[in-house]
Amino acid sequence: MADLSVNICGIDFKNPVIPASGVFGYGREYEELFPLDKLGGIATKGTTLHRRTGNIAPRIAETPSGMLNSVGLQNPGIDHFIAEELPYLLKKDLVILANIAGSTPDECVEVAQKLDDTDVHMIELNISCPNVKQGGAAFGTSCEMAAEVTRKVRAATKKPLIVKLSPNVTSITDIAKSVEAAGADAVSLINTLLGMRIDINTRRPILHNNVGGMSGPAVFPIAVRMVWQVANAVNIPVIGMGGVSSGRDAIELMMAGASAVQVGAAIFTDPFAPVKIIDEMNEFLDSKGIASVKEIVGTVQPW
Amino acid sequence: MKYTQGIFPIAAKQAIAKNIYSFTISCPEVAQAAVPGQFVHIRAKGYTLRRPISICGIDKKKGTLRIVFEIRGEGTAEIAKLNEGELIDMLAPLGHGFTVDDSFGKVVLIGGGIGTPPMLPLAEIYGEKAAVITGFRDSSAVILQDDFKRTGAETILCTDNGSAGIHGFVTQPFGEIIEKEKIDLVCACGPMPMLKNIAAMCREKGIRCEISLEERMACGIGACLGCACRTKRNDEEYFAHVCKDGPVFNAEEVIW
Numbered sequence: 001m002a003d004l005s006v007n008i009c010g011i012d013f014k015n016p017v018i019p020a021s022g023v024f025g026y027g028r029e030y031e032e033l034f035p036l037d038k039l040g041g042i043a044t045k046g047t048t049l050h051r052r053t054g055n056i057a058p059r060i061a062e063t064p065s066g067m068l069n070s071v072g073l074q075n076p077g078i079d080h081f082i083a084e085e086l087p088y089l090l091k092k093d094l095v096i097l098a099n100i101a102g103s104t105p106d107e108c109v110e111v112a113q114k115l116d117d118t119d120v121h122m123i124e125l126n127i128s129c130p131n132v133k134q135g136g137a138a139f140g141t142s143c144e145m146a147a148e149v150t151r152k153v154r155a156a157t158k159k160p161l162i163v164k165l166s167p168n169v170t171s172i173t174d175i176a177k178s179v180e181a182a183g184a185d186a187v188s189l190i191n192t193l194l195g196m197r198i199d200i201n202t203r204r205p206i207l208h209n210n211v212g213g214m215s216g217p218a219v220f221p222i223a224v225r226m227v228w229q230v231a232n233a234v235n236i237p238v239i240g241m242g243g244v245s246s247g248r249d250a251i252e253l254m255m256a257g258a259s260a261v262q263v264g265a266a267i268f269t270d271p272f273a274p275v276k277i278i279d280e281m282n283e284f285l286d287s288k289g290i291a292s293v294k295e296i297v298g299t300v301q302p303w
Numbered sequence: 304m305k306y307t308q309g310i311f312p313i314a315a316k317q318a319i320a321k322n323i324y325s326f327t328i329s330c331p332e333v334a335q336a337a338v339p340g341q342f343v344h345i346r347a348k349g350y351t352l353r354r355p356i357s358i359c360g361i362d363k364k365k366g367t368l369r370i371v372f373e374i375r376g377e378g379t380a381e382i383a384k385l386n387e388g389e390l391i392d393m394l395a396p397l398g399h400g401f402t403v404d405d406s407f408g409k410v411v412l413i414g415g416g417i418g419t420p421p422m423l424p425l426a427e428i429y430g431e432k433a434a435v436i437t438g439f440r441d442s443s444a445v446i447l448q449d450d451f452k453r454t455g456a457e458t459i460l461c462t463d464n465g466s467a468g469i470h471g472f473v474t475q476p477f478g479e480i481i482e483k484e485k486i487d488l489v490c491a492c493g494p495m496p497m498l499k500n501i502a503a504m505c506r507e508k509g510i511r512c513e514i515s516l517e518e519r520m521a522c523g524i525g526a527c528l529g530c531a532c533r534t535k536r537n538d539e540e541y542f543a544h545v546c547k548d549g550p551v552f553n554a555e556e557v558i559w
Contacts, residue, residue, distance in 0.1 A: 025526035029547075032305050032524070045528075053542050060352070060519040060529040062378070067351050067521065074528045074542060206519075216351045268521045269351050271308050271394060 002285035003292040004278065006040070008237045008259050009160035009185040011121050013040040013095050016260035016293060017250065017278050020241050021046050021099035021124065021164075022071065023264045026085040027092075030271060038275050041095035043188075043262055044085070046126050048100070049107045051077040061197045061206040066216025066243070067265055068195050070209035073101055078111045082118055090119055097162065101126040105139070105149040109156045116157040123159045125150065127179075128166030128191035140166035140191075143178040154183035162239060165189040165230075167219075172226050173233040180234045188239035188262065189230060190223050216265040219243040224256045231257020231298055245273060247280020257298040304336055306397055306524065310390040314367060320446050322374040323417070324383050325359070326391065331366030333395045339424035340400030340490075340515055340551040343370060344523035346392035347378040353394060354378050355520050355546070357492070359420035359447075360427075368395070371420040371446065397523050398550050401513050403428055407487040411436065411480060412456070413473050413501060415493020419447055421515055425490055426454040434459065436476050438493070442467035474500050486510050490551075495559075502554035512554040518545040533558040 004015035019030070021043040027036050036042065054074025061068040075081075081098070089096050098120045102108035112123055127140035127149055139145045150163050163179040165172055167190035176187050192213025197206045205211070223242025231238045240258025244250050245266035253261050266273040285293060315327040333343075337358055344353040360369030374380045385391055403425075410429050412422040414437045426433050433456035439445045441464045451458045459476045460468030469476060474497070480486070481504060491501045492515035505512035518530035525547030534543040534556045543549065543556075 023522065023527055025528075029522070029524040029526040033308060053540075054528060054531060056533070057531040057542075058519040059531055060521050062350065062352050065351065069521065069527070069529060071528050071531075074531070265351055265521075268353065268523075268527070269346065271522075271524075 002282050002290060003294075004282060005292075006260055006294055008239070009122065011095055011160060013260060014093070015040040015278050015281075016254065017274050017281075018043055018095070018097065018239070018260060018262045019267060019274055020262035020264035021097075021126070022069075023267045026081070027089060033271050034275055036089075037093040038278065039094050040260065041097055041121075042089065043097040043099050043124055044081070044089070045075055046073050046099045046101045047075045047078050047081045047111065048073060048102055049078055049111050051075065051080070056208040058206055058208055059212070061212065063195065063197060063214060063216065064218060066214055066218035067268070068197060068207060068212035068214050069192070070207045070212035072209065078114050082114060086118055086120060095121045097122045097124045099124045099126055099164070105152045108149055109152045112153045112157040112159075116159060120159065122162055123153070123157060124162040124164050124188060125153050126164045126191070128164055140175065141169050143174050146175050147178040147182040150179040150182035150184050160185045162186040162188050164191055166191050167222060167226055167242070168194050173229050176230045176234050180236050184236060186237040186239060187230060187234065188241060190219070190226050190242040193219055193222065215243065217243045217245050220245075220249060224253060227253055227258050228256040228300065244277070245269070247277045247284055250277050250281050251284055251296060254293065254297050255300045257300075259297055304332060306336070306395060307332060308392070308394040310392050313385055313387055313389055313391055316385070316387045319371065321443055323371065323446055324374075325369060325371045326385070327360070327367050327369045328391055328393070329367055330393065330395070333393070334361055334363055334366050334368050337361045337368060337396035338400040339403060339428065340421055341396040341398045342550060343368065343393045343395035344397055344520075345382055347381040349381060350378045352378070352521055353523060354382060355397075355523060357421040357515065357550070358396065359423050361424050373417040394523055398546055399548060401425055401490050401515075401551050402488060404488070408432060409434070409484055409486050410488045410490065411477065411486055413477060413489065413491040413493070414438070415473060415497045416440065416444065418491075418493030418515070421492050422490065423447060423450055423454075426451050426456045430455040433457070434480060436461065436473045438462070438473035438497070439467070440464070473497060474504065477501065478504065481508050481510065488513065491515070498554070499559050502557070502559075505554060513551050514554050514557065515550045516545050516552060516557070517550065520546050522546065
């Protein structure tokens, strides 16, 4: 049994596998299948100051080796999260990354302030949701905006602050450096890539929002590249995600520089994916005689 | 157990019409937990998203479920390649089903096209109390008529072009039944225009109407919020989710 534990921003994770925000709700539906305690952490559904109804359906489309979604941050609002969902999760033995979003930097600040009084372990600030008209990706695609919202949220909370980055930018390393300078304790990447599918019979986009975020195995090589670039550009931990669907993928992303990995679309294919990934990582490390997963982080040897 | 995921042997496979297949799956635990109107979420090899398919038969004694599905695209074509004796990966049973109440007198079950299969478990429960109205494009698309007859229910067949049964839509015989008889429950599954018409007819007569909806879906269990459906409850409008709040909804709650 290899040691799978990692420490990110002073927080101990028993293993580096975290279901990504949006695929896993607040965990309850998956607890029916396996104990949440098996996971290193959970990134909860993106939560805003007020309840959001989300986008009109269809919100989901299949793509080659992946999918598009345009849920549009449907969520019950931060007060509901704190009152109804967080206490349930805090009883479990795993790290809770509360994913938050807002239409304005001030809304993000207000959400972060509310969480600061709770026992949540970390805040993951989403500046990269492609499915909402205001805020979301708009913050994440300019260095100035990304820095501004990070600085404001940083000042509003003592919790470790992870900023989740958009891949839909010219230079993700510039954005990463901006949020690091603005006080982020870690970055997580990549959020989904903006995509589109059209029904050629009706000439209508499949998604009612026309466009949506692409995820799944198809985006994995982009995630590896971006995690590698960002890990080389910043001095804060990188949490990697994007198309991870096996233990080998998780190991690869960690070798690229990720200190932990989030798992998204793979959970739709196989709801046990996060648990299997943990087991497969352990098997790989044992087979190579590597004592701790921490030893592999950023160990890719570029040509 | 509410639901589980696993691989289960296919005990029987039949092609029952053009591009329409029937699988009988050995899954005792799932069969034990399943109720009419629920669905199973099937993994198609090589595809990211599972395919939701309604349950067409529940045999708790034999420990089997039956599903009947149509090849609609590449994913369902992949599932249709599976053969008797092979394993199928299911997350099941999922969703909120139809109301089953022994005290009901007459119930009417209405299926349009590939929306017909989920009516069969209800017909098995309600038997002679049920009238089953099914509608299809033409005679080549007609399915499950013998299965419905075996339940003891009254069966009424319609086709759009008159090549089998009544020439017309299911709303025609349904309109005649609701004029003649007192009905306690109407259950329907099929194309949206059909469901909308049936819901309007039931509302006019004050008959409880439950409809099974379809939407593009990812997780299947209510976590990802992908399969949104506009509904209202207590006069408040909200996006319910077909996988968890449905697929069966009280027609009065649906915003068309």
